[in-house]
Amino acid sequence: MSQHGKTTLNSQPFAEGIWTYQSYDGRRFSALDFMICDKNDLSLVKGFAVDDSRDYTQINNDHNLIISLIEANCNMVEWPKSKPRMKWDLTYINKTKYKSTLKESLATAQEIGEAKGEEYKNCAVSRLNDISTAINEALTASSKLISSSPKHPRIPPKVVEIQTKIKENEKQRSMILKGCSRPLPKDKENLISELTETIKQLRQEKIQVFMEVNNKLNKRIRKTLKSKGKNSRAFWKLAKPMEVEVSLNRVKKKDDTLTNSPEEALETVREYFQDLFTPRPRPPNKEPIKMPNIGGTSPLSNLLQ
Numbered sequence: 001m002s003q004h005g006k007t008t009l010n011s012q013p014f015a016e017g018i019w020t021y022q023s024y025d026g027r028r029f030s031a032l033d034f035m036i037c038d039k040n041d042l043s044l045v046k047g048f049a050v051d052d053s054r055d056y057t058q059i060n061n062d063h064n065l066i067i068s069l070i071e072a073n074c075n076m077v078e079w080p081k082s083k084p085r086m087k088w089d090l091t092y093i094n095k096t097k098y099k100s101t102l103k104e105s106l107a108t109a110q111e112i113g114e115a116k117g118e119e120y121k122n123c124a125v126s127r128l129n130d131i132s133t134a135i136n137e138a139l140t141a142s143s144k145l146i147s148s149s150p151k152h153p154r155i156p157p158k159v160v161e162i163q164t165k166i167k168e169n170e171k172q173r174s175m176i177l178k179g180c181s182r183p184l185p186k187d188k189e190n191l192i193s194e195l196t197e198t199i200k201q202l203r204q205e206k207i208q209v210f211m212e213v214n215n216k217l218n219k220r221i222r223k224t225l226k227s228k229g230k231n232s233r234a235f236w237k238l239a240k241p242m243e244v245e246v247s248l249n250r251v252k253k254k255d256d257t258l259t260n261s262p263e264e265a266l267e268t269v270r271e272y273f274q275d276l277f278t279p280r281p282r283p284p285n286k287e288p289i290k291m292p293n294i295g296g297t298s299p300l301s302n303l304l305q
Helices: 037-044 095-116 123-143 157-179 186-229 231-238 244-248 260-274 300-305
Strands: 006-008 036-038 045-049 067-072 086-088 145-147
Touching: 006 037, 036 037, 067 123, 095 123, 157 186
Parallel strands: none
Antiparallel strands: 006 036, 045 067, 086 145
């Protein structure tokens, strides 16, 4: 490393702290992580510390936090916050309003286009722009924009509380191990064993809380889906209350008109199924097609011999 003009900050006189790694049971310490710096830039480094006492390490990890202070002339760049991606909420769109608004917008665009003459009719780009504008106007009138960005799950407060207790016990265990000589006194060794067992129990409790939250969420989803079947009227009445009354009563009749009441729709469906299962007379001079003779036949007694 010195041949390339590099050095480590861990070995400098101003460095504080030694151990960058400690095992989960708090009995093994090592220096595994190093910060490398160019020798010409060493004067810019004003401080270096390894948080081996775990005063600032916030993550549940077996590696300790490394902190460095570097003097540098720089300008802070504030990046703009990314806006959430939006999409149209097509699940609860008002189809009737969408169709009527789209029809009016297209008719208005056609009238304006006809007034412009042949130049507009022969320009495909202008006509496509008018169609896109009409669709956007219809969506604006019948729906709303919702975020399509993925939502980050919130950590339950119980898990945050358990994690704080784990950090406190880990810090207490580290202070005992660093303040005592080897071999440890009997009382200190018993205290470390108790702290290690407490940390294990807290980690198991944290996993149990996560599982309980997940099970509650799954039960809620299953209850919603199973309480009211997707094909039932009650389910769609909750899912789309604006359209269910209209859609349930609209059945096409033989004359291509739509029914307007539940009784009329039920009668139309009965007529359809009655006509579907009514046997029809065979047309005259139409005999059923004979089955072709494929292969040979032999009596069953020949097969059993």
